[in-house]
Amino acid sequence: MITADTLRCQREHVIYLAERGARWILTVKGNQLHLHAQLAALPWRAVPDATSDTTSGHGRREIRTLKVLTISTGIDFPHAAQALQIRRRRRRIDQPKRFTTETVYAITDLRVHKARPAQLAAWIRGHWAIENKIHWVSDVTYDEDRSQVRTGTGPEVMAALRNAAIGALRTAGITTIAAGTRHHARDSSRPLALLGIT
Template identity: 70%
Template sequence: MITAAVCAVVAGCRSYTAIAEWVADLPADTAMLLGIDPDRRPSESMIRRLLQTVDPDLLAATIGRWLAARTPAPEPGSRQAIALDGKTMRGSRSRTAAARHVLAAADQATGVVLASTDVDSKTNEITRFDTLLDQIGDLRGVVVTADALHCQRDHVAYLTGRGAHWILTVKGNQPILHQQLAGLLWQHAPEADRDTNRGHGRREIRTLKILSVATGIQFPHAAQAIQIRRRRRRLDQPRRFTTETVYAITDLQTHQAKPWQLADWIRGHWSIENKTH
């Protein structure tokens, strides 16, 4: 019945009554595929009572484990990358309740959400970090990417304990660390990767530089600093560029990841941010 309810919601149903009507209209062979007796279809009250008793966190964890077991293994010589992203769920706001905010962990290669957890008004994404990743069985060798909110020492300690690697964006919430990164000798560092693309009426050039930070950066386990510079211009205004500089840190050593891999994982994280809702 839960599978049928999920299918109904995907088909556009937004109420228990609509779900019950969708189930009632199913062809007999489709109902049987969903495990429903065509001659004894569940009523609206039965569907409502069942769905209201389901533990959402347990259901999300179960689905995440099922999807993780079916996610293709990375190719030899590569690593799985998992992006952490928080999103406010579209369509979840009502007259009596605020919109749901969810922190999700998605496989970068497939976009499959491997785990998710609610972030209610009494907490925040930072406190749900461990709870989210506890749902994923094995993180050894995996690269976890996250935005600046999760550039936290406790998070790094957790990932290190799980045997995972990480790439974390650094912004103003870590002012001393951000200042240290901005003050590195980037002008003497060669470009390690360059990417150009066009889309949505604009052209963007992304360059990436990498510096080793064995000393001088006050953040545990940081091995390399990354500078990403994005220059954009509208195609109808070829002489007007805007430039954005973003910094990141990683525990990956130079022998553990090539520059193009770091660039791919950072781009993959931004891609996931645009896809998960």
Template identity: 75%
Template sequence: MQALDPDLLAAAIGAWLATRIPAPAAGTRQAIAVDGKTLRGSRTRGHTARHVLAAVDQHTGIALASTDVDTKTSEITRFHRPPRSPRRPARSRGDRRRAALPTRPRRLPRQARRTLILTVKGNQPSLHQQLAGLPWRLVPVADRATDRGHGRREIRTLKILSVSTGIDFPNAAQAIQIRRRRRRLDEPRRFTTETVHAITDLLAHQAKPFHLADWIRGHWSIENKVHWVRDVTYDEDRSQIRTGTGPQVMAAIRNAAIGAFRLAGATDIASATRHHARDANRPLALLCIT
């Protein structure tokens, strides 16, 4: 297994999973969250820890593609040139549309630029400064949502501003400002405020404000439904597999297990793993069902 090509393995697994997830409803977009994760246990004296970039369907929490990010490149470069990424068999033009959310935007493939939403952070200081300097005080709130949970209340507001020049990003069409205001339920007078900026090439008629808000918030699905499960349930960061492509191969296999469980309707991956580990026939039956 340590001699396998991890990209080919991930492509085969992703293609298998992609054909089994429900197709998006007519006229809607399939949102794909893109983010990287460092395999901390793969670090050696002579090599840094391996880093794997993954693309996850926001609705189902299933990883559809992954690729290694070595020390000679970056997440942006790997996203710019995916090695052999699987694709869902074409059904209709609407089904193939995707909204991707990489964490560090820069140059992106031409075929993907039509459907991208990218959060802009401090590691892109020039672009971040351009977005933050827009006249947001004059822009009305386009969407507002309130959530209550985990002992706190959060109010999220979203503003959208059409842009054509002055933004150093290819095909930029709209700038987005998301403001999150939180307060603990046991401290009603104490608020914390966080402001996030994003850029998209989607035009105003292509997506409503609440769609943009849902896709940006849904980016956390890759952390909650995949990366967190791999760390906590499968203890990935303490894995001592370091030889060859072993770390990337095991990451792809963990993604496959999570995806198979979610396709079968499991919401508690730890419980599902224990259940299937008790009987060798159960994993085989699971793969046949999914």
């Protein structure tokens, strides 16, 4: 099972996966305006929730619901068999009346008899866990989006260096990357010791 974010939600990628017999679930966001509009226009109000789960942590409570709709026509995307609507409603525990709701759409080539809604939800949740673990650190801890390195191969080199630093810290058992980065930045011998160079 291949799960991918919106960057990989491209026809060429799906055709490549289909030629190799891979199964997939792809998230669809604003970078696919036409496909996103098609998914949003489906009759979701008439579709009951297929699964729902609630988690609490980090001072907030989150309720996730999944709706699944079999599609045979109307979606202009190769091999799409089912459309998914994922709604995440979050509220801070200390502010129970304030909440945010996010709706995300996805498509899959799996037919209803190949994957139950709970399994689809687990695959999507697993993908988001990986995304959060990798991209949150890059985007927030290392502030990658505001990098001033923009020409030549500079952005790729900096991304590789950030990923190497994150990997080295995680391999050393450091779970809070921001704290680990600060700790190793305070003494120039610490990064060398972490890499086994001293």
